[in-house]
Amino acid sequence: MTNDQFDIDTLKRLRNKLDYIYSIAKINNHDNPELMDVIEDLAQASKMFADMKIQELSNQAEIKSPQGYIVSKLSNSYSRMKEYEKGKEGDFPNWKL
Numbered sequence: 001m002t003n004d005q006f007d008i009d010t011l012k013r014l015r016n017k018l019d020y021i022y023s024i025a026k027i028n029n030h031d032n033p034e035l036m037d038v039i040e041d042l043a044q045a046s047k048m049f050a051d052m053k054i055q056e057l058s059n060q061a062e063i064k065s066p067q068g069y070i071v072s073k074l075s076n077s078y079s080r081m082k083e084y085e086k087g088k089e090g091d092f093p094n095w096k097l
Contacts, residue, residue, distance in 0.1 A: 008057050011050045018047040034084060038077045045073035 022043035029036040052066045 004057065006053050006057065008054055011054045011057070015047055015050040015054070018043045018050065022047070034080055038080050041073040041077045045070045045077075048073075 022040055025036040025039040025043065029040075048063070048066055048069050052063055055062060
């Protein structure tokens, strides 16, 4: 007997919300491409995790290499945020006391 902290219905609702977040970011990519790409990747990684958990709770195993997919999406987002952070460092003048 497992004491799982997730239930399938909630995971399906979360997956639908993640699909919505992904689609809004995709549609509005022209507003801020870097930010929207990060949002897209994070939504996709989160959705993959929800899909895996749904399959686990349903005693199915259809997804191949979910860890690689999630690592790829998170790596992309991480890289973009590091580049963003580097760009912000040059926005402020050097202060001398």
